[in-house]
Amino acid sequence: MSEDNAAADPAVPFSLAIDAMGGDNAPEIVLGGLERAADRHPGCRFLLVGDEEVLRVALMRFPKAAKICTVRHAPGLVSMEMKPTAALRLRDSSLRVAIDAVARGEAGGVVSAGNSGAMLALAKIVLKTLPGISRPALAAVNPSARGDVVMLDLGANISCDTRNLVEFAVMGEAFAKAVLGLPAPRIGLLNVGVEELKGDERLRLAADALRDSPLAAQFHGFVEGHDITAGTTDVVVTDGFTGNVALKTGEGALKLASLLLRRVFRTNLLTRLGYLLVRPGLERMREWIDPRRYNGAVLVGLNGIVVKSHGGADAEGFAAAIDVAMDAVTHGINEKIRARLGQIATLTLSSDETQGAAVPADV
Amino acid sequence: MSEDNAAADPAVPFSLAIDAMGGDNAPEIVLGGLERAADRHPGCRFLLVGDEEVLRVALMRFPKAAKICTVRHAPGLVSMEMKPTAALRLRDSSLRVAIDAVARGEAGGVVSAGNSGAMLALAKIVLKTLPGISRPALAAVNPSARGDVVMLDLGANISCDTRNLVEFAVMGEAFAKAVLGLPAPRIGLLNVGVEELKGDERLRLAADALRDSPLAAQFHGFVEGHDITAGTTDVVVTDGFTGNVALKTGEGALKLASLLLRRVFRTNLLTRLGYLLVRPGLERMREWIDPRRYNGAVLVGLNGIVVKSHGGADAEGFAAAIDVAMDAVTHGINEKIRARLGQIATLTLSSDETQGAAVPADV
Numbered sequence: 001m002s003e004d005n006a007a008a009d010p011a012v013p014f015s016l017a018i019d020a021m022g023g024d025n026a027p028e029i030v031l032g033g034l035e036r037a038a039d040r041h042p043g044c045r046f047l048l049v050g051d052e053e054v055l056r057v058a059l060m061r062f063p064k065a066a067k068i069c070t071v072r073h074a075p076g077l078v079s080m081e082m083k084p085t086a087a088l089r090l091r092d093s094s095l096r097v098a099i100d101a102v103a104r105g106e107a108g109g110v111v112s113a114g115n116s117g118a119m120l121a122l123a124k125i126v127l128k129t130l131p132g133i134s135r136p137a138l139a140a141v142n143p144s145a146r147g148d149v150v151m152l153d154l155g156a157n158i159s160c161d162t163r164n165l166v167e168f169a170v171m172g173e174a175f176a177k178a179v180l181g182l183p184a185p186r187i188g189l190l191n192v193g194v195e196e197l198k199g200d201e202r203l204r205l206a207a208d209a210l211r212d213s214p215l216a217a218q219f220h221g222f223v224e225g226h227d228i229t230a231g232t233t234d235v236v237v238t239d240g241f242t243g244n245v246a247l248k249t250g251e252g253a254l255k256l257a258s259l260l261l262r263r264v265f266r267t268n269l270l271t272r273l274g275y276l277l278v279r280p281g282l283e284r285m286r287e288w289i290d291p292r293r294y295n296g297a298v299l300v301g302l303n304g305i306v307v308k309s310h311g312g313a314d315a316e317g318f319a320a321a322i323d324v325a326m327d328a329v330t331h332g333i334n335e336k337i338r339a340r341l342g343q344i345a346t347l348t349l350s351s352d353e354t355q356g357a358a359v360p361a362d363v
Numbered sequence: 364m365s366e367d368n369a370a371a372d373p374a375v376p377f378s379l380a381i382d383a384m385g386g387d388n389a390p391e392i393v394l395g396g397l398e399r400a401a402d403r404h405p406g407c408r409f410l411l412v413g414d415e416e417v418l419r420v421a422l423m424r425f426p427k428a429a430k431i432c433t434v435r436h437a438p439g440l441v442s443m444e445m446k447p448t449a450a451l452r453l454r455d456s457s458l459r460v461a462i463d464a465v466a467r468g469e470a471g472g473v474v475s476a477g478n479s480g481a482m483l484a485l486a487k488i489v490l491k492t493l494p495g496i497s498r499p500a501l502a503a504v505n506p507s508a509r510g511d512v513v514m515l516d517l518g519a520n521i522s523c524d525t526r527n528l529v530e531f532a533v534m535g536e537a538f539a540k541a542v543l544g545l546p547a548p549r550i551g552l553l554n555v556g557v558e559e560l561k562g563d564e565r566l567r568l569a570a571d572a573l574r575d576s577p578l579a580a581q582f583h584g585f586v587e588g589h590d591i592t593a594g595t596t597d598v599v600v601t602d603g604f605t606g607n608v609a610l611k612t613g614e615g616a617l618k619l620a621s622l623l624l625r626r627v628f629r630t631n632l633l634t635r636l637g638y639l640l641v642r643p644g645l646e647r648m649r650e651w652i653d654p655r656r657y658n659g660a661v662l663v664g665l666n667g668i669v670v671k672s673h674g675g676a677d678a679e680g681f682a683a684a685i686d687v688a689m690d691a692v693t694h695g696i697n698e699k700i701r702a703r704l705g706q707i708a709t710l711t712l713s714s715d716e717t718q719g720a721a722v723p724a725d726v
Binding site for chain 1: 621
């Protein structure tokens, strides 16, 4: 175990705090996820936050989860529809109490399948950004032809300036090292073409800053939309608007392919026989691109690990989100960010939206 | 034939002007495309612009193309690497002479597989925007689960304001009517969530303006990345940066699916047999999502139809770009834009980048 192993730190009693009440099918899905986590992360303890009475009863059906969890009562509930401002006022919600546990150093991180906006707002206010980071970003792993790729920001920041993008590169590198285990992840900056002149001033300045930074050797330069699934780089950096659209567009396209494929196999008796012959391989392929496997977006850049599970995730999906959080905590993603920022003496970049002459895209 | 049939207008001698020298394999690919166009568009004439000597020789191998084309000599060449500013100075290039023919009313539109940046710059300067349109946009058709979907802007404008987005909706509607033949296309505005509060001020103002316009009944509201391939709306409106990334991300994801599928079928003898059983259906599927079928992005909003073919397109792809241009000319896309703009008395929208409070995405 390395020095930055927070899970082994005796001062941190719980690996993670878990919001038991967030998501479409809480707490069953959450407890089902913990049941799987008990096998995958032996020796770890989790702080399970929610309505104590409900959880005591529910835990009877999840004996392995019951063994690794300590329940903390939090009667309040942040509903999926609640506005962030309302969620901020609710001090006894399961989400708030779980995040508070991280702030107090009782847990290395938090996982919730609840209200995204509320989670982002609460986490930012309670945990605060790491020194040297101006804004946290949502990062997650996506499938590519050459292995897993980290993309960020996936939607925490609608507009980003040059400094934000450079910080995202630092955080994306740390994520790829901690969660994907890559020694020197390659970083790409998403643009509408790969030539240096493409895009706007904001992107060109971010590229210049990265070429001038300790990340220079790992900086690939600009990448385009198709490079995400091609796996041209291990990390793809972009603003939260573009990242969110790209994430959902890619998922949608894979869904379209799967729909068309289903039609092909259902054409007639021969194609149905063909399906039977390739079924094992198809199932492996489906599993591999299964969004559940990629569940768990990390809000990186805060004092503590914050992982958002999809609200509609099943137990397997929630278990994947726990895995991501465990990797981020155990392999010290925040220590890696701090170390890298320490090498970058000062990010001498304006925090203004510097939109200069824009060069159109290739089509 | 309708009134707006420019091809039937005796004052316009050529349906289209064709840049014979643009693209990776010019002029062979271009002439191969015209050979196919001769069958698909009987009675139409094309102005073929390029090096006369080269074209005379090459046309001997494309007898059908030779019959429908009039060659116009243009010795200059805009290379794929040439900067737009350099291309603008080259008055005898095949690209320039072809666009000039449209400006003079000799042809209804122009098709080129050449340098994108040069084409956009030249077309804007020579043809100028339609009255009431502030900036042209690149529009093209994409596959979806519910039929073809028009997306714009695909990269002509890196940053767009509210007014641009509203104009793109008007142009997208006209495109869907003319090229897809839809009587009342449904329009969506690409965002990071469907709730009214999502995204930035620019998007919220554009949505408000569309709800207040004659397009209100066809305006669906915000759509997300996965809605593009789901076919939630017939038209997807976005800025050129996001549109370019979304287009390429979707293409990349379909390519990944096809790569994974190939691996599945190649696993062993049984899977190879399975492939043989489903091959006809797979080939139809591949054809259906084939980027060649969707080749031909229209730069809408100019006085004349301008179609960009992919530089690496083959003859079938170039023929598809000619088809798009013919549809746009024959079904009067510009007349449809003018009619719609006539209904919108004044677009009382600021042309400034009005970036207000941004609301983060759902993930």
